[in-house]
Amino acid sequence: MSRAATLVSRIDERTARVVVVGQGYVGLPVALRAVAVGFGVIGFDVATERVAALAGGRSYVSDVSDDELATALRYGYRPTADAAEIGAFDVAVITVPTPLREGLPDLSHVEAAAATLAARLRPGALVVLESTTYPGSTEELVRPILERSGLRAGDDFFLGYSPERIDPGNASWGLVNTPKVVSGIDDGSLRCVDAFYRSLVDKVVPVNSTAEAELVKLLENTFRHVNIALVNEMAMFAADLGVDLWSAIDAATTKPFGYMRFTPGPGVGGHCLPIDPSYLSWKVRNSLGRTFRFVELANDINEHMPDYVVTRAAVMLNQESRAVRGSRVLVLGLSYKAATSDWRGSPSLAVVERLADLGADVRAWEPHLPAVGDPDVPVPVVSCTVEEIAAADLVIVLVDHPELPLDDVADHARLVLDTKGCLRGRTYRGELL
Numbered sequence: 001m002s003r004a005a006t007l008v009s010r011i012d013e014r015t016a017r018v019v020v021v022g023q024g025y026v027g028l029p030v031a032l033r034a035v036a037v038g039f040g041v042i043g044f045d046v047a048t049e050r051v052a053a054l055a056g057g058r059s060y061v062s063d064v065s066d067d068e069l070a071t072a073l074r075y076g077y078r079p080t081a082d083a084a085e086i087g088a089f090d091v092a093v094i095t096v097p098t099p100l101r102e103g104l105p106d107l108s109h110v111e112a113a114a115a116t117l118a119a120r121l122r123p124g125a126l127v128v129l130e131s132t133t134y135p136g137s138t139e140e141l142v143r144p145i146l147e148r149s150g151l152r153a154g155d156d157f158f159l160g161y162s163p164e165r166i167d168p169g170n171a172s173w174g175l176v177n178t179p180k181v182v183s184g185i186d187d188g189s190l191r192c193v194d195a196f197y198r199s200l201v202d203k204v205v206p207v208n209s210t211a212e213a214e215l216v217k218l219l220e221n222t223f224r225h226v227n228i229a230l231v232n233e234m235a236m237f238a239a240d241l242g243v244d245l246w247s248a249i250d251a252a253t254t255k256p257f258g259y260m261r262f263t264p265g266p267g268v269g270g271h272c273l274p275i276d277p278s279y280l281s282w283k284v285r286n287s288l289g290r291t292f293r294f295v296e297l298a299n300d301i302n303e304h305m306p307d308y309v310v311t312r313a314a315v316m317l318n319q320e321s322r323a324v325r326g327s328r329v330l331v332l333g334l335s336y337k338a339a340t341s342d343w344r345g346s347p348s349l350a351v352v353e354r355l356a357d358l359g360a361d362v363r364a365w366e367p368h369l370p371a372v373g374d375p376d377v378p379v380p381v382v383s384c385t386v387e388e389i390a391a392a393d394l395v396i397v398l399v400d401h402p403e404l405p406l407d408d409v410a411d412h413a414r415l416v417l418d419t420k421g422c423l424r425g426r427t428y429r430g431e432l433l
């Protein structure tokens with residue numbers, strides 16, 4: 001039997017030992033799904049605080065409940081911060097962060113994860129990178145590090161890339177029912193990657209190369225980033241033109257082809273949109289000396305949105321003969337999007353900081369406080385009571401959390417700036433972004 005056939009049969013029989021390196025928003029759901037379908041899984045993470053929370057049955061990822069975690073811990077999930085516990089693995093998945101450092105891709109976590117695996121790599125094993133990165137990373141960066149083991153990719157071990165499409169807080173589309181793009185550096189690798197993800201998700205989509213799979217992810221995120229920037233730029237002039245952009249978007253959405261709905265907001269956050277497109281523009285500039293203009297423009301517009309929200313807030317208060325300084329402002333929502341406790345790069349934090357800098361008395365409400373690693377919130381966090389709402393000179397809706405008490409906001413707020421269109425259809429005193 002060939003090496004690939006041996007691994008595929010170990011995967012099919014669920015005797016393959018799996019390690020997921022990085023137990024964050026992406027890695028934890030992957031690890032738990034692998035346990036759910038019958039694999040024994042080591043969840044390795046360098047963050048000891050996170051590992052302790054997981055071992056104690058406490059999930060810090062909103063899409064993973066404590067009950068799901070407890071079940072996984074009973075049926076073969078072992079979180080650890082000790083690399084020695086990784087042992088011999090058959091399948092390793094890398095789900096570590098890929099941030100920007102001073103505007104440039106920082107692949108140090110991927111490099112460290114690959115080095116950890118290289119030290120334990122054995123013939124016949126598979127390594128799959130899931131972290132979002134520029135085209136060429138799997139071949140140019142991960143492969144040479146793994147080959148420091150003395151083993152050759154393709155000949156001795158398998159290597160592939162499969163982008164993660166997880167959408168935190170999305171109740172309809174999760175890991176299992178979202179088709180998963182898979183790739184390998186050669187046919188044997190693709191066979192193994194395909195077999196592993198077929199065991200986890202309903203549908204896999206094989207593509208021609210790891211670079212193509214890497215580009216798929218960046219195409220998807222750049223598409224979203226650019227289209228959000230498009231409606232955000234329109235929001236900034238539609239209000240001045242006296243046109244209701246939100247109604248126009250509703251009407252445009254009735255077109256059954258060639259249009260996809262995006263709505264304005266206070267900016268973009270999370271681990272993906274503010275970062276991933278810049279990986280692609282960096283690669284284009286670095287390899288070809290060209291500029292990826294759409295990304296530069298979208299960054300410029302989306303990064304400006306928190307300032308725009310603060311300007312609109314200031315103008316609204318001015319119309320009430322109030323200055324920002326000394327006004328009481330209640331901000332609703334701090335995470336980067338609805339129904340998640342992910343606060344990374346949240347535009348809400350930028351809005352809060354700017355209002356506080358201008359001297360406003362800012363309070364914030366957020367129903368999804370992270371269980372581990374509290375973000376540094378520079379203002380008091382309060383409950384969204386009728387008293388808090390009524391006491392504010394201005395209420396700003398920044399995140400369309402399902403827990404938002406919309407009736408109370410509409411009925412009791414003296415003035416509202418709704419940046420997410422949550423109050424549309426209700427009677428309230430205020431404005432839409």
Ligand SMILES: NC(=O)c1ccc[n+]([C@@H]2O[C@H](COP(=O)([O-])OP(=O)(O)OC[C@H]3O[C@@H](n4cnc5c(N)ncnc54)[C@H](O)[C@@H]3O)[C@@H](O)[C@H]2O)c1
Pocket residue numbers: 021022023024025026027044045046047050095096097098109110112113116130131132133164165166167168270271272
């Ligand atoms: N969060 C999302 O919605 C999302 C969606 C699709 C893709 N992605 C991509 O997936 C990757 C991971 O993102 P995330 O949101 O899960 O990040 P995260 O920060 O939530 O989790 C990453 C984890 O990796 C750990 N880590 C860092 N270096 C390590 C190492 N050398 N060894 C072991 N663990 C290490 C960190 O401690 C952290 O717990 C990124 O490339 C991201 O762009 C994220």
